Amino acid sequence: MKTICYIVAMVAEAKPFIDRYGIKKVDNFFSPLPCQLYEGEVEGTRLCVVLNGQMHGSDLVGCEAASVSTTAAIQRLDPDLIINSGTCGAFRKHGAEIAEVYIGNKAMFHDRRVPGDDNWQTQSIGNYNVWPGSETLAHSLGMKMGKVTTGSSLDMQPCDLEVIETNGGQLKDMEGAAVAFVCSLFSKPILLVKSVTDLCDSGAETYEEFSRNLSRACETLKAANERIIDYLTKSL
Numbered sequence: 001m002k003t004i005c006y007i008v009a010m011v012a013e014a015k016p017f018i019d020r021y022g023i024k025k026v027d028n029f030f031s032p033l034p035c036q037l038y039e040g041e042v043e044g045t046r047l048c049v050v051l052n053g054q055m056h057g058s059d060l061v062g063c064e065a066a067s068v069s070t071t072a073a074i075q076r077l078d079p080d081l082i083i084n085s086g087t088c089g090a091f092r093k094h095g096a097e098i099a100e101v102y103i104g105n106k107a108m109f110h111d112r113r114v115p116g117d118d119n120w121q122t123q124s125i126g127n128y129n130v131w132p133g134s135e136t137l138a139h140s141l142g143m144k145m146g147k148v149t150t151g152s153s154l155d156m157q158p159c160d161l162e163v164i165e166t167n168g169g170q171l172k173d174m175e176g177a178a179v180a181f182v183c184s185l186f187s188k189p190i191l192l193v194k195s196v197t198d199l200c201d202s203g204a205e206t207y208e209e210f211s212r213n214l215s216r217a218c219e220t221l222k223a224a225n226e227r228i229i230d231y232l233t234k235s236l
């Protein structure tokens with residue numbers, strides 16, 4: 001692979017990884033868009049990390065910023081593979097644990113309530129495919145796989161849970177399906193790498209659980225990404 005491009009929402013998620021590879025910020029590359037490019041090289045592969053950027057002093061999490069970043073990244077950097085790396089909620093009932101890293105096997109939306117016929121439902125849910133090599137990668141590195149389910153909120157309403165359960169969602173985030181949607185438009189392969197900060201069925205308050213576990217989940221995310229980069233640069 002010549003170019004691998006990460007799309008990351010939060011500085012906390014990207015920083016351990018950026019520090020590890022010593023990749024450098026390219027000022028104003030996407031200006032006037034808010035996304036930020038960090039660029040470097042690993043084993044002859046160009047490694048790009050695109051952060052969604054910040055506004056009002058906070059990271060631009062969510063689908064809109066992720067779609068903008070992914071569109072700009074694909075058009076300007078022409079990567080061979082997009083990797084959406086970040087944190088997520090997961091479910092204790094599916095055996096998930098805090099700071100465990102999963103590889104996504106599909107991506108869907110869970111909070112797009114659009115009345116209409118089956119075509120509207122199909123479009124709303126999304127159900128985007130991932131890079132076909134994802135399963136072999138997960139198997140080789142001993143990582144679990146799960147379906148990423150994306151919405152615009154950190155909390156989970158009962159109607160969200162119903163859609164998640166009906167459609168087999170396992171890893172709840174705020175960007176995965178948006179990145180996968182843009183990748184599908186450009187026929188770019190996407191790998192989803194998600195580290196668990198909170199368990200949606202733990203009974204705990206999600207923001208409190210997320211905040212408590214964020215740095216630990218970002219460390220395991222960095223470690224997983226090191227193994228993934230190693231795998232991608234050496235075996236492909």
Ligand code: SAH
Pocket residue numbers: 009010061062086087088089090153154155172173174175197198200206210
């Ligand atoms: N106010 C928080 C903002 C984090 S939003 C803060 O102070 O840091 C949560 C981010 O983590 C999103 O980028 C999302 O993709 C991910 N995430 C982690 N757990 C999640 C969950 N249970 N539901 C939705 N997104 C989650």
